[in-house]
Amino acid sequence: MAHANLRPNSPALPTEARALNRSVILQHLFRRGPVSRADLARMTGLTRVTVSAVVEQLISEGLVVELGQATRRKAGKPPILVGLSEDTWEIAAVDLANDGSLTGGILSLSGEVLAHVSEPHRLAKGDDGVAELGDFCSRVVAQADRKILGLGISSPGIITPEGFIEQAPNRSWYNVPLAEILTEKLHLPVLVANDANTAALAEYTFGSVSDDGLFCLVIADGVGAGLVLSGGLLHGAYNAAGEIGHVTAVDERDTGSLIGAPLPCACGRTGCLETILSENGLRMATAGLSAAEAAAKLDAFGKRLGSILAPIVASLNTGDLVISGPHALLDGPLLEATERTIRARTLPRTHANLRVRLSTLGTDASLKGAAVLVLSGRLGIA
Numbered sequence: 001m002a003h004a005n006l007r008p009n010s011p012a013l014p015t016e017a018r019a020l021n022r023s024v025i026l027q028h029l030f031r032r033g034p035v036s037r038a039d040l041a042r043m044t045g046l047t048r049v050t051v052s053a054v055v056e057q058l059i060s061e062g063l064v065v066e067l068g069q070a071t072r073r074k075a076g077k078p079p080i081l082v083g084l085s086e087d088t089w090e091i092a093a094v095d096l097a098n099d100g101s102l103t104g105g106i107l108s109l110s111g112e113v114l115a116h117v118s119e120p121h122r123l124a125k126g127d128d129g130v131a132e133l134g135d136f137c138s139r140v141v142a143q144a145d146r147k148i149l150g151l152g153i154s155s156p157g158i159i160t161p162e163g164f165i166e167q168a169p170n171r172s173w174y175n176v177p178l179a180e181i182l183t184e185k186l187h188l189p190v191l192v193a194n195d196a197n198t199a200a201l202a203e204y205t206f207g208s209v210s211d212d213g214l215f216c217l218v219i220a221d222g223v224g225a226g227l228v229l230s231g232g233l234l235h236g237a238y239n240a241a242g243e244i245g246h247v248t249a250v251d252e253r254d255t256g257s258l259i260g261a262p263l264p265c266a267c268g269r270t271g272c273l274e275t276i277l278s279e280n281g282l283r284m285a286t287a288g289l290s291a292a293e294a295a296a297k298l299d300a301f302g303k304r305l306g307s308i309l310a311p312i313v314a315s316l317n318t319g320d321l322v323i324s325g326p327h328a329l330l331d332g333p334l335l336e337a338t339e340r341t342i343r344a345r346t347l348p349r350t351h352a353n354l355r356v357r358l359s360t361l362g363t364d365a366s367l368k369g370a371a372v373l374v375l376s377g378r379l380g381i382a
């Protein structure tokens with residue numbers, strides 16, 4: 001599988017060149033699969049000596065393995081291929097997007113889910129919930145057959161790149177250094193990111209998007225977006241990039257229309273995008289309607305979503321717009337109206353090559369995204 005290239009957090013100082021060479025080589029092996037050392041040198045622009053030294057080090061750490069000889073292309077001894085090793089390390093991942101259950105898994109370095117752990121449990125609020133989460137993470141890690149490279153956690157909330165939760169109101173977590181607390185408890189590197197950001201990482205790495213910028217809209221209990229621009233996740237000045245679920249989308253003028261009167265939102269205001277577009281909001285809006293009535297309503301919601309996304313897509317000029325959520329509700333009138341409205345409201349230059357589609361990663365997307373956090377944070381690859 002070809003993987004898009006997520007920019008590592010590139011160290012620029014000469015003293016950090018070694019770490020950069022290491023992540024460049026790992027990234028090539030992740031994206032391209034097994035190659036010879038000579039091809040690695042040619043592809044990365046590094047010298048053969050450097051490649052050999054880094055590869056030897058990675059082999060000794062169990063991250064890379066020799067995979068036998070390539071098929072003979074011309075006279076002479078065929079070169080030995082090296083590739084990512086699946087034999088030594090695994091990744092643990094936890095998804096907190098669902099309020100009513102805890103989901104975790106063990107993944108291979110290439111992102112394959114090897115084991116699932118799911119418990120129907122609602123976390124307690126505040127510190128007790130953090131302690132319960134720690135115990136759940138221990139049970140997930142216990143499923144691993146190999147050494148754990150790190151644990152990635154996908155959580156709702158406003159979260160710094162260091163895994164410090166500034167706020168996750170649904171869990172009553174305010175200023176919780178979650179990554180630090182769990183790293184100490186589990187004796188493992190723990191990385192934490194917003195669930196829309198991990199969805200975007202999963203889509204970028206495993207969803208065959210281009211390298212032209214990705215806007216990933218996630219529709220679940222809430223609504224949020226993750227953005228990958230110029231090969232890196234966009235965090236924003238205050239770690240809240242992509243928080244569009246609480247943009248006002250409905251006002252009094254909609255009363256009596258298919259959109260309906262503005263409803264109260266969990267944030268304390270009314271008419272937020274989340275009130276009509278969350279999974280629950282969509283279900284409530286279409287409950288009891290005939291197929292034709294539901295289609296008309298979803299079409300109206302799609303037009304509204306398109307009118308909200310059009311200026312964002314025009315501003316960022318992203319190549320891919322991916323919507324992740326319940327296909328039964330999103331596929332059809334809602335997606336079509338969203339795309340039609342964006343195209344109607346933007347210049348051809350903006351939308352001519354824009355690709356609008358639903359996510360195809362399925363239920364494991366959040367776990368895969370949490371795993372990409374670990375690959376990116378620990379190895380500089382994605």
Ligand SMILES: [Zn+2]
Pocket residue numbers: 245246265266267268269272274
């Ligand atoms: Zn709101």
